Amino acid sequence: MSDPRSSRFGAATLAIHSQQQQDAFGSPHMPIYDTTTFAYPDTTALLEVTEGRRRAPLYSRYGHNPTLYALEETLAALEGAEKAWAFSSGMAAISTLFLSHGRRGIACLGEIYGGTLGLLEHQLPELGINTHFLLEGDDFDALEHLLASGVGLVYIETPTNPTLRLTDIAAVAEQAHRHGALVAVDSTFATPINQQPLALGADIVVHSATKYLGGHSDLTAGAVMGSAKLLDAMWPWRQNLGCALSPQMASLLSRSVRTLPLRVERHNASAQAIAEALLGHPAIARVLYPGLPSHPGHRLARQQMRGFGGMLTLEFVGGRDAATKVADRLALFAIAPSLGGAESLVTQPCTTSHADISAEERAKRGITDGMLRLSIGLEDAEDLLDDLQQAIATLSESDNTQ
Ligand SMILES: *Cc1c(COP(=O)(O)O)cnc(C)c1O
Numbered sequence: 564m565s566d567p568r569s570s571r572f573g574a575a576t577l578a579i580h581s582q583q584q585q586d587a588f589g590s591p592h593m594p595i596y597d598t599t600t601f602a603y604p605d606t607t608a609l610l611e612v613t614e615g616r617r618r619a620p621l622y623s624r625y626g627h628n629p630t631l632y633a634l635e636e637t638l639a640a641l642e643g644a645e646k647a648w649a650f651s652s653g654m655a656a657i658s659t660l661f662l663s664h665g666r667r668g669i670a671c672l673g674e675i676y677g678g679t680l681g682l683l684e685h686q687l688p689e690l691g692i693n694t695h696f697l698l699e700g701d702d703f704d705a706l707e708h709l710l711a712s713g714v715g716l717v718y719i720e721t722p723t724n725p726t727l728r729l730t731d732i733a734a735v736a737e738q739a740h741r742h743g744a745l746v747a748v749d750s751t752f753a754t755p756i757n758q759q760p761l762a763l764g765a766d767i768v769v770h771s772a773t774k775y776l777g778g779h780s781d782l783t784a785g786a787v788m789g790s791a792k793l794l795d796a797m798w799p800w801r802q803n804l805g806c807a808l809s810p811q812m813a814s815l816l817s818r819s820v821r822t823l824p825l826r827v828e829r830h831n832a833s834a835q836a837i838a839e840a841l842l843g844h845p846a847i848a849r850v851l852y853p854g855l856p857s858h859p860g861h862r863l864a865r866q867q868m869r870g871f872g873g874m875l876t877l878e879f880v881g882g883r884d885a886a887t888k889v890a891d892r893l894a895l896f897a898i899a900p901s902l903g904g905a906e907s908l909v910t911q912p913c914t915t916s917h918a919d920i921s922a923e924e925r926a927k928r929g930i931t932d933g934m935l936r937l938s939i940g941l942e943d944a945e946d947l948l949d950d951l952q953q954a955i956a957t958l959s960e961s962d963n964t965q
Pocket of ligand 1: 652653654751771772774783784785
């Protein structure tokens with residue numbers, strides 16, 4: 564196939580066939596080049612590469628490694644991007660993005676991941692980079708003000724953790740571009756299968772590949788996708804910060820990505836079925852899932868997403884204690900942070916991802932102590948639902964009042 568990005572192929576085909584790189588022996592996938600440096604027959608051949616006339620592997624820390632090239636071709640194809648770079652973690656991808664493209668100031672719209680928040684709140688201001696936080700993902704008036712003051716990068720996450728709120732990617736992109744600012748989207752919760760931020764007008768997409776792209780809770784990685792121009796500007800930063808993905812992890816991630824479309828389809832279907840089944844349960848005050856018509860972001864989700872994802876949040880009538888009891892009594896859901904793996908996980912945001920902020924601050928963000936966030940895995944949906952129902956059934960009458 565010529566250029567899979569411009570092709571008529573679907574995501575499942577792209578996930579398997581978009582690697583252009585071939586090894587010398589016809590392996591159907593690029594093997595691991597556990598190689599730090601690459602040799603050249605003479606100085607003329609070396610200079611062709613170091614002087615930029617020919618792209619060829621040279622030194623793996625630079626990101627020059629065939630195993631990495633192959634992975635990046637697939638990642639770019641899945642997001643419909645010209646290029647992708649792979650990083651040693653999601654935070655490595657995000658911090659390199661901010662250092663490369665955020666120096667004119669960064670405006671964050673809506674809820675963001677804790678590590679990203681820490682970086683923007685503490686480390687980047689120490690370097691003199693101005694950062695701004697707009698709590699509501701649709702605060703377009705405040706955003707207009709920041710853009711008019713010259714902020715160069717708008718950063719959003721959609722859907723957000725743990726309330727699964729959505730931000731209108733096309734609307735933010737249109738507004739930012741009027742001011743010459745860039746828009747970057749952390750699309751980790753959505754995956755490239757459920758949402759394509761670049762097609763909606765965003766300039767850059769970032770992923771914690773540790774989650775759905777990896778999909779098996781066995782690797783830590785990150786990715787950035789976008790135009791050649793924007794990605795090329797990030798290259799020297801990744802090279803000299805030294806945070807390119809290792810060839811071993813790149814190979815493992817390539818292996819995982821081949822089944823991404825299949826896995827995401829299953830995550831979507833199971834989460835939807837479980838959300839629908841628990842809707843209206845007397846012990847549950849709210850089921851937050853973008854695929855439910857009752858979800859505040861449902862209309863927008865239908866516009867900008869092709870599937871609603873595997874993350875779902877329950878809010879218990881009985882508050883914090885009821886949520887804790889249910890988490891402790893679940894048999895198939897492990898209590899653990901992270902998400903996107905084959906196994907189902909459960910977290911209580913007030914004890915993990917949002918433990919560091921006050922209850923008052925959490926309330927402002929719509930996060931209550933009675934919430935449980937579920938990462939719906941690849942088990943049989945009926946078994947997961949049975950497990951949830953048995954755990955909830957152990958709550959007594961008194962647990963179901965505040
Ligand atoms: C986990 C996560 C990150 C950070 O990724 P790491 O791979 O842990 O560095 C960033 N954004 C979101 C939305 C995440 O869930």
